[in-house]
Amino acid sequence: MRVAVFSARRYDREYLEAAGPQHELVFFEAHLDSDTARLADGFRAICVFVNDNVNADVIKRLAGHGTKLIALRSAGFNHVDLVAAEEAGITVCRVPAYSPYAVAEHTVALILALNRHIPRAHSRVREGNFSLDGLLGFDLHGKTVGLIGLGRIGALVAKILHGFGCRVLAADPYANADNYPDVEMKTAPELFAAADIVSLHCPLTPETHHVIDAQAIAAMKRGVMLVNTSRGGLVDTRAVVAALKTGHIGHLGLDVYEEEGDLFFDDLSDKIIADDVFARLLTFPNVLITGHQAFFTAEAMHAIAATTIANIDSFARGEPGGNEITADSVRGN
């Protein structure tokens, strides 16, 4: 099948071509949005990633020019208008799980690097500065960690942090507590009040948009560490900046950002960053940001490519492959 692959980088091409030599994959570096949708004209299938904006306008154009399948290279699908896709008769499928280990391990990497000031320590040592001032950390052992979302990734983070001797709480209205005997299930306000570290592992839905806002932050302990490796829209970034200024948030680790679509996955090192909120975040010594790389391990890339190609194969054969998502998924997920 001819497939237009959007937001394609060298590594996407490498893994997808290896997994799907039977398909004619045409790679576009551009994000898919209303301006670039014409690139997909005549392609029966398109393949997109997290910062492609598959809104109703784009879907109308796709449907009008013969597209029947949107294959997501991601688990999250908040960037796709599933209602519009359903109405247009376009199938949408995703990669429900590739390597939850990749994201869980990156989450813990952020926690450790923030706590022990690894980036600052590394820069100091490279400059011959061996002072320890400002590098004081805390033992993770005995600390309380609160997870918002206890699905595949959240459960793995819990498992890893239990290994450090942490007490783990979780707020997840849909999780079955019986499956996680070592995790204490709480409401979000209870969790905020008790946790030394709050980490987000739920999908972005209308219900979870800005789940971390000024009110939620005010309910947290002073000096709390906040980590978000899920989706930028879960966090009201302006409220977080305000709390960093007062010291209410003591550490912030982000792999995702509300407005990351204009920034992440590209080398902008010779450009001016026009986003003042993001630029402000970069000025804090206790903020660590990675550019949506939590998923980026060899194992995850292999699994994403294999499942994406399997999804395209099933569609080409006219058989549901089991990874289709419908408008109902928005409510169920």
Ligand code: NAI
């Ligand atoms: P999952 O579907 O296994 O788990 C999500 C959990 O969130 C479920 O247990 C669900 O019940 C829970 N949840 C739903 N609404 C909630 C709410 N209002 N409050 C609390 N919990 C709620 O998903 P998985 O695989 O664990 O992924 C979690 C998220 O991680 C994804 O939705 C995605 O946004 C993000 N992600 C980020 C990546 C990265 O590279 N930074 C890569 C992969 C996923």
